Amino acid sequence: MALRALPGTMVTASGLVLPVEPDPAPAEPVTRKPGRDRYLDLLRAMALVRVVIYHNFSWTWLPLVFPSMGVMFALAGSLMARSLSRPAFGVIRSRLRRLLPPLWMFGAVVVPAMILDGWGPDYDGHPNWWWGHLAFWILPVSTPPFADHLGGFGGHLPATWAEQIVVPLWYLRAYLWFMVLSPLLLKAVRRTPWVTLVLPLVLSAVLNSGLVDQSGRIMETVTDFTTFGACWILGMAYHEGVFRRIPAYVAPSIAPLLLAVGFWWLQQAPVDQPRIGPDIEAVPLAQAIWSFGSVLLLLHLSPSWEKWPRRLERFNGVVSLLNSRAVTVYLWHALALVLTEPLIEPLWDNAFFYTHLRWLLTSQWFPLIVAVPLIVLALLLFGWVEDVAAKRRPRLFPYPRRPKGQRRK
Template identity: 85%
Template sequence: MNSLAVPADSPSRPGEPAPGYVPERASVPVPASGRTSEPVPGLAPESASAPGPEAPARKAGRDRYLDLLRALALVRVVIYHNFSWTWLPLIFPSMGVMFALAGSLMARSLSRPALSVLRSRLRRLLPPMWMFGAVVLPAMILDGWGPNSEGHPTWWWIHLAFWVLPISTPPFASHLGGFGGHLPDTWAQQIVVPLWYLRAYLWFMLLSPLMLKAVRRLPWVTLLLPLALSAFLNSGLVDQSGRVMETVTDFTTFASCWLLGMAHHEGLFRRIPQYVIPSIAPLVLAFGYWWLQQAPVDQPRIGPDLEAVPLAQAIWSFGSVLLLLHLSPSWEKWPRQLERFDGVVTLLNSRAVSLYLWHCLALVLTEPLIAPLWNNDFFYTHLHWLLTSQWFPLLIAIPLILLALVLFGWVEDVAAKRSPRLFPYPRRPRGQRRK
């Protein structure tokens, strides 16, 4: 789900709080795109523990293949939110991948008592969101948002609790003053786009003990049930408006990916012939693409957007994750060709939640930074091509994202009970040369 400028995750997803809201669905600038990807991202794996009696034996330590997939998913989310290219989710469905990786890590963690795992995961998930809210909420209030802006002061105060525990979408302003016109009036709904992922992740996490039991008892029925529920919800027979249906729609769209991650950890893929998944997955992808083409298109020049069609996204993500987890080499160390990317991949995995939360704000801030350059004679005359390029906002956003990781990323270290670091880029031992 994913672009931020606002037409919106358009057609806006059912139950969207505001007509211009774009779920990861969104990007900066906001074309009419659908829910997106997000990454956000799966939480980084906790330290390995001994497998439980029902879990298959697995090697301790990080799997660099999974780290690579998570890093690619995060990069793809940022690129999608900047360019709003509708073909990107087809090439790499980030949100399905991130939910699958998170499901695999959750299954691994559940070798320990469920309550301790849930408590640990909540501790790692919520503080980065609280830091995000500590910046965004005061900014919205300073720009004119408040209890009377939506006509229901009592509910406004009650809904603020979702900024503490996001069991439903935290409230935000649909239109503001833009700090005197320096920001678009929809800046708030653009930067809170990633919060849908944290809400969905929270529900997947809370239901994981039951989901893991279901995977172990009836694996294939459990894997396919969310797709059947998604088909029913998107059949037109169900009213999808409201907070509850918003959560249910996201759950049914990505539950199969989360369950695939669990099934992969449980060794289900190793118990079926190697030719089965490569034979079935292309058929699943073909059906998902066909369903996407049947969906109504608001902007014919852009074409159908996977992020705007929940059932197509559910099917396409399921097929893609099947293939990626079927490949699933186990890399305790990087292959020689990929060693050079170790630093970037490690950084992205160490700051996955922070990057996912703050990248939309960085993209929004590029607008007031670029706007004055149009009044500069030199830039307008000689660098007009740069001002009109979609790559220019991304080039400006990257340092802003890195600054956000430095300012706020250390919260992830504290939440995970690690020593806080401003910039966790791995350092080579002194005297060791790059290979």
């Protein structure tokens, strides 16, 4: 009589019954836990503060210490990968709804101000192009138009005030294209993560080899992708759990090498202002490599805080405020810095300030001190647009409050 194999066993030719190990279940992709990650919130807040400080002081070493643009793109990429668990079309539409209204509010103030100061169809000598390019203030697939030099409202503002305050708009243009490409990028990350990560850096090397003409609106968008695409994709890979599937020593071993290569390439680039030194934000390939290495290290060290550590609880209010008003702070901080000039200039004619506080008037910190209340004013006047865009109840100042009866520790 032949022996029958029971479930989980097998019968050999000699008649022995042996147990059989069950097939391992297929591994599922490891993704980030739902809910806010306070470490990522802290990085985003630090990136915003660093942008404001950099635009005030123009310290070229500051982007080396903390490459905030790479950090912001990486965090946005991680958040986008998380959102793409839903249908892609709905996610992109939702992101556009959150991105565009703050831009429209900014344009509703800036564009009429430029027109009042002398900007118009004849400014560039191409009236038809001028009207057509205004559409980029509605959908920034390319850089919205602006005036290089104006009258400064009778000399009260610098002639380049418009050029200075529209500097942040490039980020919105790049964010829009990254967002649209995210469904394809996420598929590529899941199939070939390392090839997808390296591809923008390779393209950046080709683009900055001197063999490619980088002029034109299309090349602006291509430059954005090659410079910060690796950071955006790295944020996606972080959310998809790629870091957990590699040995812990890989990221901290590769990151210093990338930083060294990025810094070396920066030193090889020509310097426009020898007294200031090389500026990494003027060398796209160096910025791409340095940002990638820095973000790789920051995400590797990520502690994934569901709650604040005790020592950082005191910063919860400021960090939460900056995260809930990130687009408003980023768009309006440059205008706040420009407006400090007409506010500080009359103080030189004041006898008390000129005699006793001349050190304050000449300090680079004074414009930043004056700009902070102006940024807060912008939050009060325009920040509620972010709530409306996100379909939340509008709030003038979303600073989190402690529950009643709870005291500060």
